[in-house]
Amino acid sequence: MAKRVRIGVDVGGTNTDAVAIDPTLQSTPNRGVLAHHKHPTTPDVTSGITAAVQEVLTKSGVPSHEIASVTVGTTHFINAVVEQDARRLRRVAILRLSKSFLREVPPFSEFPPGLTSIMQGYVGYLDGGLHIDGSQEAPINEAQVIERCAEIKKLGLNAIVVAGVYSPIDEVFRQEDKVREIIMREIPGADVVCSHEVANMGFMERENAAILNAAILKYAKRTVKGFRAAMKSLKLTCPLFLTQNDGTLLDSASAANIPIRTFSSGATNSMRGAAYLAGDELKSSSAIVLDIGGTTSDVGVLLPSGLPRQASAYVTVAGVRVNYSMPHLHSIGLGGGSIVRKQDGKVTVGPDSVGLDLITKGLVFGGDVTTTTDVTVALGKASVGDETKIESIKGELAEAAKEQIQLLLEGAIDIIKTSPDPMPVLLVGGGSILAPDTLRGASQLIRPPFHDVANAVGAAVSKVGGAVDLIQGVSNQSVAQATEFAKDLAIKRAVEAGAIASTVIVAELDTMPLQYVANQLRTVVKAVGELDINMQPASLEDDESADEDDQLEDTKDFAVKVFDEPPVDPRSYTPTVVIQSESGHPEWLLSETDINYLADGCYVLGCAGGGSPAASRIQLRNMLRAGHRMRIIDVSALPSTARIYWGGHMGSPATSVERLQSTETVQAFRVLMEYLGQDDFDAVMGLEIGGANGLEPMLVGSSRFFDRPVIDGDWMGRAYPTYWQTTIAVHAPGELVPCAIDSGDGNSIIMTRANNDEIVDRALRASCAEMGSRVGKAAKPTSTEKVKKFGVLNTCSLAWRIGRCIAMAEATNTMSRVAEAIVEEAGGEKSAKILFRGKIVAVERRLFKGHSYGEITIAGIAGDDDDAPENRGRMAAVVSGGTLKIPFKNENILAEHTDDEGNKSVIASVPDLIAVLDTESGKALGVPEFKYGYRVTVLGITCSPRWTETEMGLKIGGPEAFGYDVKYKALGEYVEPRSVIEEYAKR
Known part of the structure; x- marks a missing residue:
């Protein structure tokens, strides 16, 4: 008999679900589900998995040697991070690869303080890094790596992250891999995580993901080892897989090395399982999945590929921004344990819940709390507990609660949809009995068989995937050719991961021309296919002997938590504006709160451009914490003879998200000052208030560099794509030169003359492309008269006020x-x-x-x-x-x-x-x-x-x-x- 039966396991916070399923029987009434079982999740987890799998083996009658695969979906690893469990997380050493960049925004810049206190171990910098075109910024210096390894060894650290600029596109030099080889030679037995193996473009988010992965790595290997031990005790010799966040499989050896890819697989499993169980009932090419649990309901969209729609580029896990694949979900506080109240004549449902205490606190179970489960029983839609206990809520209260439940679910469906057209809605989860018979926005409601174990079914039937994220030049090839190359590479990776070649399809494809960079295309592709059960997955090096950690598996160590200072209340905050003793004019001394407001406001004024201010905000915040000052003045404080320097960044945000924030603009100012023979100026003004460039004057004018005030104004009042789209070019043509640009890594150019302003931008932009697609720029110094006559004034004030509006809304709900x-x-x-x-x-x-x-x-x-x-x-x-x-x-x-x-x-x-x-x-x-x-x-x-x-x-x-x-x-x-x-x- 061919091996067809797969076992799927989903380890939840409450229950561990297991199913035995034969996918070749999907068209039968039982969808090929041969047996299923729920078992309480145990503290050591593995014994709960063993018990659940043993039960489905017994119920199904399938011999162990005929099982094709075991696939586990688990919240193990993410829970350890969310709970800040110090025993399961290690200190991490980080080695960054870039000769000239990455110094201004250090690792852990946006981690919650509690996780930082547990994980932060060492930060070192090495020559290396790539440019946006794939060329080397600098080669790896082996002697440097050896020096850093010696420092790491002294600290006793053996979890190490290697993160290089543009490493996801490094197909030629393989810098991160080379550094890993040296580390493994110098520190035998170290766990080394290369960032390009964890996530895609976006240096900070990719590094964050790699840090989380490294911190949990030892615990992940131990956990996967426990899973394999459970299989061994059940005499299962088939491959073991874990489910990834995107709905595809990861063999156990890979999962033990990249556990972060399994962090959020639970919701994905439910969605995949729902689609499988619906079978022929699902006529549409896509559908909404509504997974109703005990406390919350998760809503997501299944794409025609059968995979869930993915979230936006950046997501947050345990308060840390990362950029790996995650399903796009909307969650609401509605579940079987949600509390129903009647106050002031109005009935409310949730968002609070009795949770796991439903079986003791719910009315039908003899408790005194009215829950949605009680309402469902009162409406005659379910038969659980003692129905005599709910006489008091039958009638008007139950109907009003039913109406609120319906509104909550319809609102969640509407938010997750991308079209006003109705879509099929699949109902899964133990709380799906709450759903009414019809929902606005749903073309049909499908509650498939075995809906309460859809998560385990989804794990069992997961596919194998391959993904690429490439930046390619399209000056010597067409966009179509570049896209085909990326698709072919994704398909190849899926086959290498264990997919049957004939079944692989391209499930997702996104092409994105890079902003401000000519002829550069970013292509993101995901290919998926059916699992080849004859594949021999990589082996995990199991140590058969038990260690101390194995004995302590059921013990958690929650270190003394370190909490961040609460945010300043915008309702009472006032900025610091003081009278300058020498001039008698007021100066606005910026605080961290001001920088936060300015950053959010600048992005609004960027009109979708100007680049994200996120890295600039961190840079300026750290400078303030180091004791530097930044100040803003009104234009009226300028003497008539003032010399005013102005400028900002030129280039692509795609470069900024990898190199992060640096000091190119400061260098450009110095280059221009040297050319003009000037050693001083009176004030700084921004090129544009929009996006990251809105914060650049604060960097230049800070006491760390020139210690000059920033004028409350700029030359655009917004963001524009080009240097010559400025109000000074409108009213005073010819004022853009001489000017200078600097790449931040030793290259600078001065433009001395031009016969029109547009050519200045075109010439500098061409040079910028050759200098890494991002430069700092210093423009011809201007005068007080021109600022007053041609500048857009009080734009720093406007950005601050807009940012405060956002903070106020957050503070006041x-x-x-x-x-x-x-x-x-x-x-x-x-x-x-x-x-x-x-x-x-x-x-x-x-x-x-x-x-x-x-x-x-x-x-x-x-x-x-x-x-x-x-x-x-x-x-x-x-x-x-x-x-x-x-x-x-x-x-x-x-x-x-x-x-x-x-x-x-x-x-x-x-x-x-x-x-x-x-x-x-x-x-x-x-x-x-x-x-x-x-x-x-x-x-x-x-x-x-x-x-x-x-x-x-x-x-x-x-x-x-x-x-x-x-x-x-x-x-x-x-x-x-x-x-x-x-x-x-x-x-």
Whole structure:
């Protein structure tokens, strides 16, 4: 008899579920499920797995030697991190590879303090790193590696992370692998994690994932060893797999080495199991899965590939930002143990729950707490416990609770959908009995057989995957050729991982031209196929002897927790503005809170461009903690003879996310000062307030470098793609040269003359591409007169106020009204407006003449009710219903609305500001974060008259500059932002 039967196990916090299943019998009524069993999860876990698997073997009658595979989904590893279990986590040494970068934003910069105190062991820097085109920044220096190894050995550390700039695209030099080889030679037995094997592009998030992986590695190996011991005791000789976060398999040896890939596989298993169990009932190519448990309900979308839709580029695990594959889920506080209350005549359901105590606290079990399970029994939809105990809730209370349950589930479905069209909804989980017979937004409700063990079924039927994340040049090949190469490589990796070649398909494909970089394409591909049960997986080097840790498996050690300082309350916070003793003018002395507000506000003003301020915020925060100061002044504090330097970054955010923040702009200032024979200046001004560039003047002007004040203003009032799209170029042509750029790794260029301003940007951008696609830039020094006449003033104040609005909404739980608060700070409704509310349903990115363009489509959300409690009294959007399209060239260009009858109208365009806010967090979404499924609020702010008072301003910064034959129409009347300095000056 061929080996066809697979065993799936899902280890949850409460129960360990196991199934024995023959996938060749999926079309039969029992879906091929030969046996299933629930067993309480045991403290040592392995004995619970052993008991559950033994039971399904007994029930199914299948001999051990006829089992094809055992697949386990487990929360083991993520729980140890979430719980900050010090005995299961190790200190980690980190070696960063880059000769010139990565020093400004150290490891653990955004870790919760508790995890940092447990994991942080050592940080070292080595020559190495790549440029965005795959060339070496510097080769590996073996002597350096040996020196760092000696330092690590002295500290007694043997969990080591190696993280290099652009390591995921390092197919030639294999720098991380070379360093690992040296470490293994110098520190025998060390556990070395190379970041490129853990996650994709985005240095900080990839390094974070590698650190978590290294910290849990020893515990993971011990746990997998326990799983294998359980199999051995059951006389199972088949391969052991663990399920990954993306719904694919990982052999046990690989899982023991990359446990982070299994962190969030539970929800994925439920979704995969739901699709399998639904069988022929699932007619559609995609569906929503609603997994209702005891405390929460998780909602996700199954794609036509049978895999769950993935979350956006960055996700948070235990408070740490990482960038590995995770399913996109929406969770609500509704489960079988959710508490039902009646207060002031209104019935509420959850979000709190009796959880595991349901069987003692629920009414039907003799307790005194009314739960959703009691309501379900009262409605006659379930028969559990003692029905005589629920007479008091039958009738009006039960019906009202049923209505609330229905609203909660319909709201969750609506959030996760990307289209107003109804979709099939699969109901799984032990709490699925709560669901009503119909739900708005569902074309059909399917509660498949064995729905309460869908998670274990999903583990059993998981597929094998292969993934790639490449950056390729497309000047000498077509986009189609680059895409095909990436697809072929993903398929090859899936086969190497154990997929049957003939079954492999491309499940996900995303191509993204890089911003500000000509002819560079990033391609992300995932291929999946059926498991080849004849594959011989890599072996895990099991030590048969028990060690001390094995004996202590059921003991947890929660170290004394280290908590971060609570955030400053924005309702009472006031910025520090003091009178400067020498000049008598006020200066705004920046604090960490101010930097946080400025960062969030700058990203909103970036209009989806300017680059994420995240790394800049950390850099400036650390400088403040080191005792440096940063200050902002009003333009009125400038003497008429002041010499003002200005500048910022030029290049691609795709470089910034790998090199992080550095000091290129400081170097560019020094290069230009040397050329001009100047050794001093009076103030710094920003090129643009949008995105990361909005914070760059604070770096240059800090006491760490030039110790000069930053002017409350900039040359754009927003972000634009090019250097010449500035108000000084509009009103004073020829003022961009001489200027300098510096790459931060020893290369600089000075441009001395130009016959027009546009050629300055084009020439510098070509040089920038050859210098790593990111440089700091210093522009020709300007005067007080020009700043006053041509600058956009008080934009630092506006960014701060917008950031404070977001913080205020977080502190007061008024996130649903954060857009209204921003409108008020931006001058009220005569100056700013909410343009549209909806959900991103399409994202298109493309290359045109070597540059990145794109467009997002936002659909109005059906049932987005203004009468809902959280929406009452909110500001009306300019348009509603239909769709809104926003084309972008790094920044948003215009907003075109199409109503339900197909009529089109442009409701806003550059140079007015168009910002897309994540409705859930209130924060801005940049072009790299645009992804379908986000609920968003589109905000419009009237631009400075510096852009509209001349024809040249509209020619440089209006729709025509981006190739659109659209006549600019002002969104409203410009209102100059209120000065923070003037409001808070201590006189």
